[in-house]
Amino acid sequence: MKVIELHGARVPAIGLGTWDLRGEEGYQAVLSALSLGYRHIDTAEFYDNEREVGKAVKDSGVPRDVVFLTTKVWYTHLHFQDLIRSCEESLRKLGTDYIDLYLIHWPNEAVPLEESLSAMEKLQKEGKVRFVGVSNFDVDLLDKARNIAPFPILTDQVEYHPYLSQKPLLEYCQKHKVILTAYSPLARGRLSQDPLLCSIAEKYGKTVSQVVLRWLIEQDMVVAIPKAKDPKHQRENLEIFDFSLSEDEKEAISRLDRGEKVATRL
Ligand SMILES: NC(=O)c1ccc[n+]([C@@H]2O[C@H](COP(=O)([O-])OP(=O)(O)OC[C@H]3O[C@@H](n4cnc5c(N)ncnc54)[C@H](OP(=O)(O)O)[C@@H]3O)[C@@H](O)[C@H]2O)c1
Numbered sequence: 368m369k370v371i372e373l374h375g376a377r378v379p380a381i382g383l384g385t386w387d388l389r390g391e392e393g394y395q396a397v398l399s400a401l402s403l404g405y406r407h408i409d410t411a412e413f414y415d416n417e418r419e420v421g422k423a424v425k426d427s428g429v430p431r432d433v434v435f436l437t438t439k440v441w442y443t444h445l446h447f448q449d450l451i452r453s454c455e456e457s458l459r460k461l462g463t464d465y466i467d468l469y470l471i472h473w474p475n476e477a478v479p480l481e482e483s484l485s486a487m488e489k490l491q492k493e494g495k496v497r498f499v500g501v502s503n504f505d506v507d508l509l510d511k512a513r514n515i516a517p518f519p520i521l522t523d524q525v526e527y528h529p530y531l532s533q534k535p536l537l538e539y540c541q542k543h544k545v546i547l548t549a550y551s552p553l554a555r556g557r558l559s560q561d562p563l564l565c566s567i568a569e570k571y572g573k574t575v576s577q578v579v580l581r582w583l584i585e586q587d588m589v590v591a592i593p594k595a596k597d598p599k600h601q602r603e604n605l606e607i608f609d610f611s612l613s614e615d616e617k618e619a620i621s622r623l624d625r626g627e628k629v630a631t632r633l
Contacts, residue, residue, distance in 0.1 A: 368404070369584055369608065371546055374519045376467070376498050378435055378546060380584040381605060382407030384594030389416045396596040397423035401434070403601050409524075409548075409592040411439035411472055412457055421461035431463060439472035439502060439524075446478055450486035454495055469496040470524055473503045480508075484516045491518060500524065500548075506539045513543065524548035527589070529558060529579060532624035540588050549583050552591040555629045563619060571610045574603055581607045582620045 369380035383400040393416040410420045424434055444453040490496040500522035501512055509523050527533045527549035540547045553576050558564055564575045583591045595601045
């Protein structure tokens with residue numbers, strides 16, 4: 368597994384997304400992923416599954432310190448005390464002493480970024496959060512956060528797949544050493560019939576999902592968090608380290624951009 372090492376963090380290039388995986392289904396999905404070798408799990412207070420995610424991490428027998436666990440604070444909880452409370456609630460539900468990566472899930476203009484980042488600083492100093500990041504921030508807002516924060520912003524988690532270019536943000540992240548975490552990396556299935564992706568997949572004896580994930584993680588500073596409840600999909604999404612794409616193929620995939628978003632914007 369490729370790992371990005373940055374600011375003391377070790378972030379596996381493929382993580383498991385857990386949006387929409389609740390209850391027993393969420394528990395089983397995380398348990399299965401950990402048994403297959405996933406060591407990076409993405410959840411959020413908004414996903415209503417932190418309890419199941421935490422229980423699966425515990426029950427998996429995988430030592431806590433080799434799992435990179437991300438959760439996110441919802442945009443209505445960004446005032447100082449609310450953010451602290453949300454973090455403590457997440458820690459309680461996850462059943463852990465610390466979160467590896469705590470993200471501001473969406474920006475909220477009504478709350479000064481300084482206030483939220485100062486709460487993050489307190490959590491980090493107390494050892495409750497190892498690394499801090501943001502999600503759904505554009506270049507200007509990420510730059511603002513980086514200028515305010517007295518600590519590195521480890522990642523900006525945004526929607527990224529072949530139908531949605533993130534060129535300006537990615538260039539910024541590569542220049543300033545911020546990980547770009549690609550969410551909805553498979554565009555929730557919308558790429559599966561794409562003729563170019565199908566032909567590249569056939570050439571390598573891989574699936575479209577594997578080609579797309581390989582294209583993402585071959586880019587400097589990019590990691591991806593495909594969601595998969597089916598163990599077959601989970602395994603497939605890890606088996607992308609035994610082939611590589613040519614420069615021409617990578618460029619052709621980049622040209623598929625059509626500005627198509629699949630995740631709902633706030
Ligand atoms: N920060 C944010 O605002 C934000 C927003 C959206 C998502 N996210 C995060 O990003 C994660 C991933 O994004 P997403 O859930 O929107 O979409 P996604 O990962 O692009 O797509 C998930 C869908 O793809 C299917 N799939 C997975 N692997 C496959 C494979 N190898 N072959 C065929 N189908 C496959 C899954 O099926 P099965 O489940 O049936 O296996 C599921 O239906 C989320 O779970 C969440 O953690 C963050």
